[in-house]
Amino acid sequence: MYADLEDDQYIYLVMEYVTKSNLFVLIKKEGSFTEETAFYFFIQTVAGIYFLHKNGFIHRDLKPENLLVNEDNVLKICDFGWTCESEMDTDTEGQTFEGQRNTFCGTLEYMAPEMINHR
Numbered sequence: 001m002y003a004d005l006e007d008d009q010y011i012y013l014v015m016e017y018v019t020k021s022n023l024f025v026l027i028k029k030e031g032s033f034t035e036e037t038a039f040y041f042f043i044q045t046v047a048g049i050y051f052l053h054k055n056g057f058i059h060r061d062l063k064p065e066n067l068l069v070n071e072d073n074v075l076k077i078c079d080f081g082w083t084c085e086s087e088m089d090t091d092t093e094g095q096t097f098e099g100q101r102n103t104f105c106g107t108l109e110y111m112a113p114e115m116i117n118h119r
Contacts, residue, residue: 015078019071022078024064041067044075052077056086063110 003014020026023041027033033041045067052059059066060082068076 013080015076016070018068018076020069020073022065023067023069023075026069027064040073041075048075048077053086057083058086059083061107063107
């Protein structure tokens with residue numbers, strides 16, 4: 001992210017321009033990826049999630065459409081609309097764990113059936 005701006009109604013996040021669209025478009029274009037290519041994008045996705053979690057954020061709407069791909073095939077996570085700060089709690093033994101969230105959010109097409117049926 002290069003900058004953030006705010007007006008009376010919106011917050012704007014200024015990110016770099018990416019030339020290859022998003023991972024969903026690439027998957028549709030290719031039909032499928034080799035195991036090596038899938039692993040290449042998977043590792044980048046996990047590294048991005050790790051970075052967010054390490055800095056106290058949870059994305060909550062991660063999907064191929066929200067993974068932008070630049071000309072060097074480097075993934076960039078976008079669409080932070082559902083992102084929240086993580087809440088760390090401590091149990092009776094002093095162990096730290098992620099607090100439970102009750103917000104129903106995300107994209108239905110990517111949710112596990114038990115999440116949809118639970119509501």
